[in-house]
Amino acid sequence: xxxxxxxxxxxxxxxxxxxxxxxxxxxxxxxxxxxxxxxxxxxxxxxxxxxxxxxxxxxxxxxxxxx
Numbered sequence: 701x702x703x704x705x706x707x708x709x710x711x712x713x714x715x716x717x718x719x720x721x722x723x724x725x726x727x728x729x730x731x732x733x734x735x736x737x738x739x740x741x742x743x744x745x746x747x748x749x750x751x752x753x754x755x756x757x758x759x760x761x762x763x764x765x766x767x
Contacts, residue, residue: 719751 709717717723718733718740726733726742733742733749740749 715749718749 711727714723714727718727721735724732726745726747728747729742729745731742731744733740738750741747
């Protein structure tokens with residue numbers, strides 16, 4: 701028998717999947733996101749994600765607006 705893998709992922713794993721293009725789902729509202737010009741934005745809730753280079757490991761910046 702094989703072991704059961706956990707189904708949940710951490711926020712960091714979700715953000716990395718979005719950045720790699722492996723996920724197309726907004727982590728805020730669950731709608732499809734748009735990839736354009738280095739930005740990943742959600743047309744539904746207006747949250748956005750962009751990679752910031754300049755270090756050994758890419759840094760992520762998530763911009764959201766309440767309401």
